[in-house]
Amino acid sequence: MPNPPTTADPPAIEGLDVKVVFIYYFACVTAITALSLSQICHWSLLSPLPYRWGLVIGGVVGAIAAYLNHTKVLAVALPQVPQLQAWLKENAYQAVETNANLTIYRSPQSWRRGAIILETLGDRRRVYSRAVTIRQLQRDLAEGGL
The missing domain is CATH 3.30.310 (TATA-Binding Protein)
Structure with a gap:
């Protein structure tokens, strides 16, 4: 006996997941902030200061972007x-x-x-x-x- 046709909806189209959007913005903003602050404040890239600020700013921007753009x-x-x-x-x-x-x-x-x-x-x-x-x-x- 053949299977009856199903009327179930097809799976939803894959889009940008919240995690993907967060990681993208977090990584980009963290790198740009660290490099910019090292130049503006004359901090060495071997110092942890530009990276600490980059992580904070990258985390905030990543969270906002993930909320708005996924x-x-x-x-x-x-x-x-x-x-x-x-x-x-x-x-x-x-x-x-x-x-x-x-x-x-x-x-x-x-x-x-x-x-x-x-x-x-x-x-x-x-x-x-x-x-x-x-x-x-x-x-x-x-x-x-x-």
Whole structure:
């Protein structure tokens, strides 16, 4: 007897995990801070001082960047899709690429805002973007005042 077809959703698209974003920003900011402070304050790179400050500043910047920039997913029900489309239009997002079930939206300010990926799953949609963008979208959809 053949297996009945399943209607389970496919796995979510992999995005930037919080740990990956933290490590990236932490490492870059720590190195830049240590090198900059060694030049500005005339500290030797053999001294622990520039590295201590680099670790502190890198940790703070890494935590903030991880909170704002990791990839987050939002499930949107079919009745909310018109609100979602209105939000995208209101925030100057335009579809730049469309695949079978994926649409990529970008804004003229995408260097600052990032792209939004809309995945179509029958009667639902999944929205992928930076955490800060998804949080704003969640607030606006919850208010329903679009």
